[in-house]
Amino acid sequence: MLHRPRRNRKSAVIRDMVQEHHITAKNLIFPLFIVDSTSQKTEVASMPGIYRYSIDNLLKEVEQCLNLGLYSFDLFPNIEDSLKDKMATVSYQKGNLYLRAINAIKSNFPEACIVTDVAMDPYSSDGHDGIVEGSKILNDETLEVLGKMALAQAEAGADIIAPSDMMDGRIGYIRELLDSNGFTEVSLMSYTAKYASAFYGPFRDALNSAPKAGDKKTYQMNPANAREALIEAQLDMEEGADFLMVKPGLPYLDIIRLLHDNFDLPIAAYNVSGEYAMLKAAIQNGWLDEERAIMETLLSFKRAGATAILTYHAKEVLEKGWLK
Numbered sequence: 215m216l217h218r219p220r221r222n223r224k225s226a227v228i229r230d231m232v233q234e235h236h237i238t239a240k241n242l243i244f245p246l247f248i249v250d251s252t253s254q255k256t257e258v259a260s261m262p263g264i265y266r267y268s269i270d271n272l273l274k275e276v277e278q279c280l281n282l283g284l285y286s287f288d289l290f291p292n293i294e295d296s297l298k299d300k301m302a303t304v305s306y307q308k309g310n311l312y313l314r315a316i317n318a319i320k321s322n323f324p325e326a327c328i329v330t331d332v333a334m335d336p337y338s339s340d341g342h343d344g345i346v347e348g349s350k351i352l353n354d355e356t357l358e359v360l361g362k363m364a365l366a367q368a369e370a371g372a373d374i375i376a377p378s379d380m381m382d383g384r385i386g387y388i389r390e391l392l393d394s395n396g397f398t399e400v401s402l403m404s405y406t407a408k409y410a411s412a413f414y415g416p417f418r419d420a421l422n423s424a425p426k427a428g429d430k431k432t433y434q435m436n437p438a439n440a441r442e443a444l445i446e447a448q449l450d451m452e453e454g455a456d457f458l459m460v461k462p463g464l465p466y467l468d469i470i471r472l473l474h475d476n477f478d479l480p481i482a483a484y485n486v487s488g489e490y491a492m493l494k495a496a497i498q499n500g501w502l503d504e505e506r507a508i509m510e511t512l513l514s515f516k517r518a519g520a521t522a523i524l525t526y527h528a529k530e531v532l533e534k535g536w537l538k
């Protein structure tokens with residue numbers, strides 16, 4: 215035999231020498247859930263090891279992460295039902311929980327990179343990402359709310375704004391609004407190919423943000439479609455996105471690869487709540503080896519073509535020393 219591929223696997227030194235992909239702390243974005251109270255840190259039942267933090271504890275958590283070399287965070291608010299309305303008005307109200315959290319992190323830790331979420335669902339009494347009228351989700355009317363939300367987040371100090379709502383035209387709309395208000399340096403990470411997925415369940419538990427009626431299939435993508443992701447990516451490119459995101463991650467590695475091969479913008483993968491819950495459940499049962507299963511999962515996103523990985527595992531992989 216002239217070719218024996220096993221020669222390149224014969225020792226750890228050689229295996230490391232030929233390793234194509236690595237995960238570093240710099241690739242990771244850590245999603246954090248916030249709740250309005252003090253000294254609170256409550257575990258999300260379906261996401262062992264993941265908590266909702268009041269702002270005081272959020273700052274402690276961020277500080278610990280920074281000390282571990284983890285610099286990027288994506289924030290999501292759990293809003294009291296009594297503050298929600300059809301128009302998600304509280305989402306851009308001065309001094310709301312979310313804006314205070316951004317501000318607190320940026321003023322205490324200017325080196326932290328804050329990704330903020332733009333969508334109506336955590337603030338909407340209907341639990342949808344857009345304005346509900348009868349059985350419809352209004353597109354263009356929703357853009358106005360998203361714009362106000364994005365602007366308020368930019369003013370509070372967001373580094374990267376990530377619209378997760380899947381309304382048509384929102385990247386261009388928000389880009390223009392940010393620019394005309396002097397926020398030309400605030401980046402846009404578009405949830406480009408966001409699928410109507412079963413894997414968001416634990417996240418909706420964490421935020422109490424599940425739709426009150428219907429589902430999200432008229433705005434989030436059909437899991438059976440791949441080529442449609444190219445249309446979304448093309449539009450995001452043209453409308454001024456700085457990153458293209460694919461969500462969920464694991465069941466959509468082919469979409470990460472597709473966008474990577476067809477577009478030159480950096481690709482982000484969102485390793486969502488249900489993927490985290492799935493691994494943790496098997497690990498807790500002793501059915502999977504924790505370190506190996508988690509690291510293999512994270513590597514798959516890099517291999518598929520993502521550079522940024524939003525993952526609930528971000529802190530633990532550093533704490534446990536798994537990034538070598």
Ligand code: PBG
Nearest residue numbers: 333335378413414417486487488
């Ligand atoms: C909603 C939003 C969702 C997630 C992030 N932003 C859920 C949804 O679309 O219902 C899910 C993240 C996760 O599951 O980890 N704008």
